Amino acid sequence: MSTAAPEKQISNVEEATVRFCGDSGDGMQLAGTQFTTTSALAGNDVATFPDFPAEIRAPRGTKAGVSGFQIHFSSNEIYTPGDTVDALVAMNPAALATNVADLRDNGILLVNNDAFDKKGLEQAGYDTNPLEDGSLDKYKLHSVEMTKLVRLAVEGLGLSQKEADRCRNFFAMGLVFWLYDRSLDPTLRFIENKFGKKPEVAQANTKALKAGFHYGETVEAINTQYHVDPAELPAGTYRNIMGNTALAWGLLAAAQLSEKRLFLGAYPITPASDILHELSKHKHYDVLTFQAEDEIAAVTSTIGAAFAGAMAVTASSGPGIALKGEALGLAVITELPMIVINVQRGGPSTGLPTKTEQSDLWQAMYGRNGECPMCIISASGPADCFYAAQEAWRISSKYMMPVFLLTDGYIANGSEPWRIPKMSELPKIKISHPEAQDDSDENFKQFDPYTRDDNLARPWAVPGTPGLEHRLGGLEKADGTGNVSYDPENHQHMTDVRQRKVDLVADDIPEQEVNGEKTGDLLVLSWGGTYGSCTTAVRKAQAAGKKVSHCHLRYINPFPKELEAILNGFKQVLIPELNMGQLRSIIRDRFLVDAQGLNKVQGKPFSVAEISAKIDEMV
C-alpha cells in the first residue's frame, strides 16, 4: 500500500486494557479472542473477561443484546482483566451506553458511527446523539464510519450487504491491532483456517481487517500508537487457555496419570456445559461422556461408574448441583471416589445464569441431609483449573470419597496464558484395587468392603473381580463388613469416620502460602476466582507500605492446618467474596475470628479498586 501515511508516534506503555463491545451478532467474542491470542503471542501476560447476554439472540440493537469482551495485557504479571478500560470499541449506541462508564478519563473510544441512527439511538435510550452532544468530551473519541468503510473494502467480492456487514468486527480488530502495534499474522492465519473453504468470506474478512489497520495508519486524527513489551514469564511454551477447557484437560490428564477410563455424567447447564463439550471431543483418550436425562441421572450414573472402577466425574452449576444433593449422600456413605464440579453462577433459583457468583459454597459444604461431610477444593483461575482437577482426583481416589471442585462463570469463561506442562512431569496418581481371590481356596476369606487402610480408605473392589463380591448401599453400614447396621454405636462411629476422612486431607496438602509477611495489620483471605483482584490489591497496598498480606485458599474443607495460626497473626481479617459471606461464616465458626466481609452479588467480579478501597478503609 502506498498511500502516504502521516507520521505517527509510538508510546511505550506497561499495560493496557481493551474492550470490544457491540450487538451479540457483531462478533465481539471473536474479536476479543483474536486480540487475546495475538497479545499472548506477542509475549504479553493477558487476562480476559467475556460478558454476554442471557438470551441466545436478544433483539438486535437493544441493551439486553450487548456482548462484550475485555482483554488486559501487560509486560508484567497480571491477575485480572483490568478494572477500567483504556480503549473501548463500541459497535452501536446500546454498546456505548452500557459500557462507556468503564472507560477511563481520556481513554480511547472507537465507535461505529454508522450505527448511530435514530432507531439505534432510541433503542439505547439516547435522546440526543452522544457523538455530537459533547457528552463524550472526556474521552478521545474517534467516530468511524465502519459500516461504510467495510462495504467499500469488500466491494467486488459479490457479497450481499448483510454478508459485507458481518465483516465489521474484522475492521474494528484491524484498527485496534494498529493502535496497539500488533501483528495481523495470527488473525490472517485464523481466517485462513476458519474460512478456507469459503474463499470469498476469507477474502472479505482479510480486506476488512487490513482496511481497519490501514485506517489507523492513515487517518490523522489518531496519531499515537501504543506498544506493550513482552512480559517476563517463567520460561516455557505457552498457550492461552479458558477455565473450562483447562478443567476438562486436567481431568483428561488425571485419568491418564491414574490409568483410568474417564466417565463424565452431565446434563447441560450454563456455564458448565463446555466441560461436557470439550470432553466429548476427546473420546480417543478413553473418555465416556454421558449426557443424562437430568442432573440426578448425571450424578447417579457417575456413582455407578465409580462403583465400576472408572474415574467418575459429574459437572454442573448451582441449580443442577441442588438436584444432586440426595445422591451425593449416597456417594458419601458408599465411600466411592468421584469428582463433583460446580461452575458457580448467580443465584438463587435460575437467578442470573450467565453471570458469575461464588454463592454455592454453603451448598457444597452443607447441602445434604444428615451428617454428610465432603472435601471441597477450589480453582483460583482459568489455568489453575488444570491442576485443581488433578488434585481433586488425587484426594478422591486416595481417601475413597467424593470431592467437590468449585469454579465459577468468571473462571470458566475467562482465559489466561498457561505454561504448558509435559505429561511426564506431572505426578502420577497411584490407585490400587484389591486383588481377586479364589473362593474354592482354603484361605478364601469373605470380602469385607469396609475395612480401612491408614487413610481410612476402604478398598475399591471393582465388580468383575472374582471373590470380592459385595453389596453397597445408602443404609448405614457396619464398619468392616459393610452389612446394613442399625447399631447405635456403629452409626456414631461411621459418622465420625466419614468426618475424619475429610479431616485427614489436611495432613496431605501443601503448606498454606501467605503472600507477604506472616503477621501484620490485615490479612486478606480469599478463595476461588477472586484470586486475581485480591492479589493485585494486596500488592498495591504492600507497595504503599501497608502491613497487609494475602492468603488464598485452595482447600476449603478441610482447611489447611496452618490457617488458624495465620489468622491469628493479623489484627484484622478481610474476606472478599462474590456472595454475602459464605466462607466468612465458616471461618468465624471454625476459628472464632471476627473476620470482616467484602461482599457483592452483582454478577461481576471484584475490581481491584473495590478491594483496595476496602483495604484502605481498614488499615
Add this chain to the structure above:
Amino acid sequence: MSTAAPEKQISNVEEATVRFCGDSGDGMQLAGTQFTTTSALAGNDVATFPDFPAEIRAPRGTKAGVSGFQIHFSSNEIYTPGDTVDALVAMNPAALATNVADLRDNGILLVNNDAFDKKGLEQAGYDTNPLEDGSLDKYKLHSVEMTKLVRLAVEGLGLSQKEADRCRNFFAMGLVFWLYDRSLDPTLRFIENKFGKKPEVAQANTKALKAGFHYGETVEAINTQYHVDPAELPAGTYRNIMGNTALAWGLLAAAQLSEKRLFLGAYPITPASDILHELSKHKHYDVLTFQAEDEIAAVTSTIGAAFAGAMAVTASSGPGIALKGEALGLAVITELPMIVINVQRGGPSTGLPTKTEQSDLWQAMYGRNGECPMCIISASGPADCFYAAQEAWRISSKYMMPVFLLTDGYIANGSEPWRIPKMSELPKIKISHPEAQDDSDENFKQFDPYTRDDNLARPWAVPGTPGLEHRLGGLEKADGTGNVSYDPENHQHMTDVRQRKVDLVADDIPEQEVNGEKTGDLLVLSWGGTYGSCTTAVRKAQAAGKKVSHCHLRYINPFPKELEAILNGFKQVLIPELNMGQLRSIIRDRFLVDAQGLNKVQGKPFSVAEISAKIDEMV
C-alpha cells in the same frame, strides 16, 4: 371373681417408666398406646417413645424384629419418656436381649417364658437360658407362662392357636395394669370399639386382659403394686397426642384461622408420611392432599398451589428435602408463602430411616444454590407441633416467603398429653389479597407484583383476579415491576431484601425465654426434640444449686433478638444436639461464642443422664 387373692401392698411412687417389648408381630405398639391412654386418663403426665424396626416384618424372633414402646408417667410434669426403665415386659428372648440393659437395677422384669425355647434363645444369641442361669439376678424377675395362660383363658371361644396367641399382648397389658394400679375400663372400651364387629376376638382379648390382671392379683411372687397419683396440670380438657397428628391438626387449624384451602403436596417417606395420612382423612375441612410422583413434584405442586392462593404445605424427611432444594430457590425468589416440613431422621443418605436425628438443620439453613435464605422454626415436642404449624403459617403468609418447620422422628412418633384449645381462642391469621381492578378504568395501573409493604412483603395477587395479571419466575426480578432484570445493582438489592425479610421476623416473635437466671456459669442452649431432656437435666442441676440455665430455641433463622445478650450472660454455653454440632456452628459464626457441643448420632434421643453428666463435667 372370687379366687382368694393374697394380700398385696400398694406403694406410692412419684413416677414410673414402663417398656413393652417383643416381636414386631406381638402388638407392643398397641400395648404401649393403651397403657399411655390409661395413664393419661388417670391424670398422670405422660411421655412416650415408640421404637420399631426398619423392616416391615423382620423375621419372627430375631433381634432385628424387636419392637418396643416406652411410657413415662408421673404425678409431676415430665418432659421425656424416661432414661431407665422401672418395669420391662419382654415377650421373647430377642426382646429381652436387646432391651434389658435399660432396666434399672432391681427393676421389675416380666417375661413370657414360653417363648424361651431353644430356637428363640438361639435367635437372640443366648447360649444358656438367661431365665435360669442367674444372669438376671439383679432384677425382680417374673417369669410367666403367658402363652399357656392365654391359651387357657380363651379356651372354648373357638379360636385357632395362632389367633389365641395374638391375644398375648392383652395378657401382658392386664398384668402391667394391675402392677400400676390402673383401671381396665379404657382398654375394655377400646376393645369394644375396635373389635365390636368380631365378637369372638373382642371376647378373647377381654379374657386375656383380665387373665393378666388377675394373674397379678393372684400370684404370690408379685407382692407389691405401685401407684402414681394424678399430676397437677393446668386446668382443661386433655387428650394424648402424637407429634405428626398434632402437626397435621395445627395445619388444619391454621388453614381455618386464615380462611384458606389447605393444599398438601407430599410423597411418602418415613417418618413424615403420617402427616399425609392424617390430612387425607379430613378433606371436609377443605383439604386437598396430593400424593405426588416424587418430592420434586410435591414441592413444585406446592408452589403452584401457593401461587393459586392456597395455604400450601409440603412435608418430607431428609432425603426428600434434599430433592426439594432447587425448587425452594424458586419459592424464595418468587416470594410465595408456603410451609416446608422436615421430619428429620438418621442420615446421611437413606441412613437410619426409622431413627431420630437432628442432622438436617444445615440443609434447611444452607442447602440451596445461591444466596437463598429461609426462615426456620422448630417444634419442641409432640403437642407443640400444633402451635408450631400455625406460627409457621403466620410468618410465611405475613412476609410472603417459604418457612421451614423442623421436627424429628422422636417428636413425630412420640406422644404426650395435650390441653385441647378452643378454636375460638386461637389467634386468627389475617391474610389479604390485593383487589381486582378494571383495566378499562382510567385509573387502571399496571400491576406491579414486587411492590412491598412495611414487612417487605409483596402483594399476594391471586390468578383469577381481574387486572392483576402478572408473571413470576426463577430469573432475578426487578424490585417493583417484577420484570426479569440482569441489572447488577438490582440483583444486590434483591439479595439484600430477601435476607432482610427473614431478619425482620426477629422483631415479630415472642421474647426468648430463659429457664433460670439470666446470667450464670452455664447456659444450655437447645432446639427441637431435645427440649425435654435438656429441661429435665437443667432443673436437676439447678436443684443441685448449680448456676445453670436453659434456653430453648423455637426460631433458628432468624434468631431471637435477645439471644446475643443471653449468650453473653453466661461463662459457658453448651449445645446438646442429635447431630455433630449444626446449631453450634451457626451460633459460633453468628456470635463468636465458644459454645461447646454435646453431640450424638445414635438414632436415639438424649437421656437426661447424658446431659446431666455433661453439665456436671462443665460446672
Add this chain to the structure above:
Amino acid sequence: MSIETPLPVLKPADFASDQDVRWCPGCGDYSILAQMKKVLPTLGLPREKIVFISGIGCSSRFPYYMNTYGMHSIHGRAPAVATGLKSTRPDLQVWVVTGDGDGLSIGGNHLMHCIRRNMDLNIILFNNRIYGLTKGQYSPTSPLGKKTKSTPMGAIDNPLHPLSIAIGAEATFVARSIDTNIKHLSEMLKRAAEHRGTAFLEVYQNCNVFNDGAWEYATNRQTKLETTLELQHGKPLIFGKDRDKGIRLNGLDPEVVELGKGIKEDDLLFHDEKSPEPSLAYLLSRMRYEDGFPEPIGVFRSVKAPQYDEMINAQVEEARKQHGKGNLDDLFNAGETWDVK
C-alpha cells in the same frame, strides 16, 4: 371491591405483555406465540382466568410475553407446578409450555404422571429437537447420529417420540402441529383448549440458530404434502400433493399405498380420534418420515375421561356430604379425653 367481568371482547394484542420478545429473529416460537394470541380471544375467557406455566428453555420464556397470569418456573417442573395450581383452582384455564428438553428430558416423569392423571391442562411441547437456550446440545428428540456440541461423533440415544410416550401413558388428548402451518396450528391450539383433561400438543418448531431445518421435510412447500398427513376424524388417511396416496393396514402394520390402481378410499385406514382404545393413536404416532411414512398432524386422540382436578375437589364435596364442613373443636375432642380441674 369485586368487579363483575362481563365477557370482554378481546383482541390478540390484549394478550401481549409489555415485555420485549427476546427470541432469535426467525425462531419458530414467534409463530406459536402469534397463534396463541389469536386463539385465546376466541375462547370467551377473561384474561385473568388464564395462566401460563413453563419450565426453562427458549420456549419456556413464553409466559413473559402473555398478558395473563404466568410462571416461568424451573427446568422440567411446569406440569407439577400446574398440577398444584389447577387442583386448587379448577376454575382457571392452565397452559403448560415446555420444550423437548424441558418436557421430555428432565421433566419426562412429571409429564407422564400429569397425563395419566388426566389433569385438565393444555400442554404445548415446542419440539425443536435441540436444546436451544443452552446453545445447542442434542435433546431426547434429536435423531440418532445427530452431531451437536455434546455429540461431536453423533448421538447414540434412540430418540423418544413425544406422542408415543403420551399414548403409552394413555393420554386422553394427543395432537401434533407445525409452527409454520399457522392455520392448522391455531386450530390445534383451540382444540387443545377445548379438551377437558390433559391436552398434549406437540408442535414442530424450528430453531433456526442451532438446528435449522430439522423439520424442513415437513415445512418445505415442495415436500410437505408428501411428508405429512392431516388427520381428520372419520376420514380415511389420504395424503400427497394430488391426494393420491393413502395409508392402509396390513394386519397391524400401516403401509403407504397409491389410490386408484385397484385401491379405493374404503380400503384405507379411517381415522377415529374417539376410539376408546388408544391402539390406533399409538400406531399413528409410530408413522415416521425416516421410515417412509408421512407424519400425521392433527388430533390423534380425543376422548373423555375423569380428571384429577375435578376428582380431588369432588372428594372434598363428598367428604362434606358425609361429615359436613367439620368442626375442629369436635375433632380435637374426639376419642379419649380427660379433664383437669
Add this chain to the structure above:
Amino acid sequence: MSIETPLPVLKPADFASDQDVRWCPGCGDYSILAQMKKVLPTLGLPREKIVFISGIGCSSRFPYYMNTYGMHSIHGRAPAVATGLKSTRPDLQVWVVTGDGDGLSIGGNHLMHCIRRNMDLNIILFNNRIYGLTKGQYSPTSPLGKKTKSTPMGAIDNPLHPLSIAIGAEATFVARSIDTNIKHLSEMLKRAAEHRGTAFLEVYQNCNVFNDGAWEYATNRQTKLETTLELQHGKPLIFGKDRDKGIRLNGLDPEVVELGKGIKEDDLLFHDEKSPEPSLAYLLSRMRYEDGFPEPIGVFRSVKAPQYDEMINAQVEEARKQHGKGNLDDLFNAGETWDVK
C-alpha cells in the same frame, strides 16, 4: 494376582449371600428371589460378572440377598446408577430390581430413558400395586378407587401400566410374569437375561401385608386360566381352562371369542414377539382384566436394536481409529502457542 476362572458349576445356594432375608413371611418377593437363584447358575456366568442394582423399597432389598456385586442405591435411581456402571463395564451383566413406586413413580423418567437408550440391563419391576416399605400408600399401579393410607376415600389417579409405558418408549424386550407361577417366572428371567438391550420384565407380586390379593384373579387356581393368557411366539392367542377361548382382532380392537362355533384358531390373533413394529405389543399391553380380557403373560416383544452401552464404547474405538490413542502433550500444544525463554 489374576485368577483364571474356568466357568464354574454353580448352584442356586452359591448365589445366596450371608444376610438374613427380611421380607415379611409370605411375601411374593421370596419366590422371585428363589427363581433368580435358580436361573443365574444356568447362564454360564461367574458370580463376579453379575451386578444387582436397586432403588429403595421392599423389593429393592434384593441385592443384599445375592452373593454377587450389588448396590442398594436411592429411591428411583437404579436405572441411572446401572447406566453408569454398564457404560463403563459393558462386560458385566447388570440387573436392575425395582418396585412399582420406585420404578414408576419417583423413577419413571430414568426407566423411560434407560429403555429408549436400550441400555443392556435386565430390569425386573416387582409390581405389588402398593408402597410396601413405607407401609401401604397407593402406588402408580394401584387401581382407581383404591383405598389406602394416603387415599382413605379412594385413589383418583388413573393407574400407569408399566408395559404400555415401556412400549411407549419403544422397549426392545417387554415381558410379564407372576410371582407364584414359578416355572413361567424362571423362564422369563432367563429370557430377560439373554436379551441384549433393555429387558423389561414386570412381575405381579403379592404384598400380603398391605395389599393382599391384589393379583388374586391371576393367581387363584380356579380363575387363573381364565384371567391370564400365556403368550407364545408364532402361536394364536388361546386361553381358558379348556383352551377354548381366544383373542381375535376386530379392526384394531382385540375381542374375546370362543373357539368352535365357527371360529377357528386361524381366525385368532397370532403372537409375534419379533414384529419390528411395537403396535401389537402395545395392543397386548392394553388387555386388562378389568376390561374383561385375560392378561397376557410371557414375552410381548423381543427385537434386536443397537445398545447404548455398546455404542458409547464403539465411539471410543472409532475415535481411536481416527486419532489413535492420543497424546495429551500434543493436545496441549496444538493451536497457537509461544515460547518464553
